[in-house]
Amino acid sequence: MTARAQEPQTMGHEQGPAFEWAPYRPSGGTLRVSHTSCCGRYEWGREGGSFFVLRSTGDGYQETGRGRYRYALDVYIALAETHNAEHIRRGETPEPDTFLARRGQRG
Secondary structure (H helix, E strand, O other): OOOOOOOOOOOOOOOOOOOOOEEOOOOOOOEEEEEEOHHHOOEEEEEOOEEEEEEEEOOEEEEEEEEOHHHHHHHHHHHHHHHHHHHHHOOOOOOOOOOHHHHHHOO
């Protein structure tokens, strides 16, 4: 699964990288959310052997970036960086995010 710019499903307030979002559908494994971004906007989770990013919507959850650890983490970081930049543009201080410190360690 790759990031796609064609027909992205974004929320009205989102800016930045466009990823294809789909309704979250459990795959039968145990869902584990191990990290949440500033304001609770995004959650980085895993289920079985897949990793992905979740966001809450009015009718449940959507996911993007489902795949291997490194790919899902890169998607999460791109989304969280954009969200933090929105705070900075408004003169606000974003909440610290330990995953953003990993951006220099992308491999």
